Amino acid sequence: MNDVINTILNHRSIRHFEDKQLTDEQIQTIVSCAQAAATSSFIQAYSIIGVKDIEKKRRLAELTGNQEYVEKNGHFFVFCADLYRHTIIGEKENLDLNPSLESTEKFMVALIDTTLAAQNAAIAAESMGLGICYIGGIRNDLHSVKDLLNIPDRVIPLFGLAVGYPAKMTDKKPRLPFEHVYHENQYNQDTGQFTRQLDEYDQLISNYYEARTNGQRQDRWTEQIAHMLSKQTRMYMKEFIQKNKLDIR
Incomplete structure (x- = not known):
């Protein structure tokens, strides 16, 4: 197997990082790799917010359930589904794009584009000897995250990505057969x-x-998953999406 495949197959979530920040060059490389991902019809419906400010990272850690590694890492990325720029495109080209931008299809395109970009970023970071951990807890309180990061309508923070130098390696979890x-x-x-x-x-x-x-x-996997799914979480999401002028048709 080649180095790329070995990097992918050796993935594991890292939750303990050294106190060492990524360089601007590393950040730019990771973002450039994210941008190299496939994008539906070249729409590029995502944005990435890098959070360096320690107070903002500390607040994000609180909002995600007091996850320490959201605050203490080499760099923290927030991946956002973004159709705001396409609103500006409509104004620039004097066209009404609202029916399309408010469709479920374009909402899905934005989610998919963002996820593809993020996974490229994750693999790039791991290939550089860094560790990563996806942070879905960003969605615990999107209203507060949106205010904290000055995010406009038609932009939804989907998840964070903590990146840094691993201080402690974890075991790989076996995947489904x-x-x-x-x-x-x-x-x-x-x-x-x-x-x-x-x-x-x-x-x-x-x-x-x-x-x-x-x-x-x-505990067994089916036991773990059934227990998790029996609890309703983040049930405000549909209302949040609609208030942000996305997926309302």
């Missing part, structure tokens, strides 16, 4: 096979947690 994720020619709806695969994966994950915690934790 290939056969459970990859379907040939059509979706495999064999429930019995699905259940058997999940049973095998549950045992693998239970063993992983037991080894990692010296026997203090043995």
